[in-house]
Amino acid sequence: MTERKPRLEGKVAIVTGAGSRGPGTGNGKATAILFAREGAKVMLVDLFKERALETHRIIREEKGESAVFEADLTKESQAREMVEYAIAQYGRLDILHNNVGIGMPGSVLDMTEEDWDRILAVNVKSLAFSSKYAILEMMESGGGSIINISSIAAMRGLGIAAYALTKGGIIALTRTMAVQHAKDNIRVNCIAPGTVYTPMVAEGLTEEGRALRRDSVPLGTEGTAWDIGWAAVYLASDEARWVTGVVLPVDGGLTITTEPTVTRSDFVKQQ
Ligand SMILES: NC(=O)c1ccc[n+]([C@@H]2O[C@H](COP(=O)([O-])OP(=O)(O)OC[C@H]3O[C@@H](n4cnc5c(N)ncnc54)[C@H](O)[C@@H]3O)[C@@H](O)[C@H]2O)c1
16 A cells, blocks of 8 residues: 655645643644644744644654744734744745634623624634735745634524624635635635534533533534544645635534534633
């Protein structure tokens, strides 16, 4: 049997939100580790440097290649500096994985003006800023792949209004960017994670709540950050060369059922 070539060999990737908020493995961290295992050089970007450094430590232990950049991506200047740093470090940019995102519970009745400003800045503006500078670079170098992290909350009424709005916006922006930048050979796709068990949801989620989440999924098992990461590897790779503008649910089948779904009361205001 022939040995498989690493699927991202020779590519340079930026993963935003590449740390995890707590012990364990979140979506950004898992994706960054898988990108490195598949041969990419990975720029790990996070608001909290020590979170990105933890991912960096794991990649280095596995003899992968990564570097750390601390940035608040709600600031356009820092998104620009992030891309500049990737180019200075690795000389090119092939993949942007837009993973930064926060949850926020409740309905519009619960939201203050400050809440709206914050969630729109973190979940949507940061993605637009990061994409802007990555696209400018990819246009110069002949193309690339952008992967945006949405959520099935954009497709189902899960009881988290502002989060759903931002994640729906990400789907709209994915499709628009995919069309606008196809001529530049830039593919833009979106993953919609379901009820995966990550540090983001672990806090405050009881064993009962966890079982309910698992039981509401047709496949009957719990998703993990690695499931999201593998989808990202595919979309980042040349195997997906003819795939752009898709919204890929990674949800164990949750969005194709008519079964009642759990509410996402497990979301807490967070950073
Ligand atoms: N866990 C789930 O069940 C689930 C489901 C659907 C979608 N998602 C999405 O997955 C993504 C995050 O997953 P995760 O598991 O990596 O979360 P995480 O919170 O563990 O990690 C995200 C990282 O982003 C960083 N970050 C936050 N604001 C930032 C900013 N302004 N600039 C730079 N970095 C910033 C945080 O410091 C954190 O380390 C989010 O977009 C989230 O909405 C998660």
